[in-house]
Amino acid sequence: MSVCIKSLIQNLNLVIGCNIGCSYCYARTNVRRFHMTEDFAKPEYFPGKLRLLARPRPQNLFLTGMSDFARWAPAWREEIFAAMARNPQHQYIFLTKRPEEISFSTTLDNVWFGVTVTSSRETGRIQALREHIRGGHYHVTFEPLFDDPGQVDLAGIEWVVIGTETGRRKGKAVTHPAWVHSLTRQAQNQGTPVFMKEDLLPILGEEQMIQQLPPAMDRVWEEQKAWQKQPKTEF
Ligand code: SF4
Helix, strand or coil, X not given: CCCCHHHCCEECCCEECCCCXXXXXXXXXHHHHXXXXXCCCCCEECHHHHHHHHCCCCCEEECCCCCCXXXXXXXXXXXXXXXXXXXXXXXXXXXXXXXXXXXXXXXXXXXXXXXXXXXXXXXXXXXXXXXXXXXXEEEEEECCCCCCCCCCCCCCEEEEEECCCCCCCCCCCCCCHHHHHHHHHHHHHCCCCEEECHHHHHHHCHHHCCECCCHHHHHHHHHHHHHHCCCHHHC
């Protein structure tokens, strides 16, 4: 049975805000609705949340749920990566739509750098990711999808996530099943795990859903399941 990706990967929004300006941005809508910051177009850093990394129980943490890694200030990146180095129990996941703006490297192995590709015109971002960010692991998220990305160069990509636009935006993009199957085939041909997000369920049907994590994230998830079964007093 398919699951919500948020049950496997938790958001930790150390930075809130982004000035890339995607029309379909759900983070902007939520930040404005709940008045989380004054101006979503001005990314803000919340260093107080770094203490949450010190939790001993491992988590798969998505750090760019309300921001874009390319628009983080270098000083923020430095401080956050230093905290990550002190807390190797977690897997850390990042996404960007502007890999060409970054020049970044890390020696940490539990870091996942990814690009979002939403159309055939944006597949070049995958090469930009490989060129501009060194170290860790690479992944690609295809969501939302406005057309068929076609044949994609997935060399070195260790995880592929596919979704469709969520929310109630007028004229929102709907991912075509054939695009999902094509991307899945390409990833599977090279042994790369594929995760179809839960919103694809009504489009594909349960039998077609594939939800795989890379082994390192899978290990964390298995550990989480084990401690979730423990009585609260043992936390
Ligand atoms: S890059 Fe992400 S956070 Fe930034 S506007 Fe686009 S969807 Fe929103």
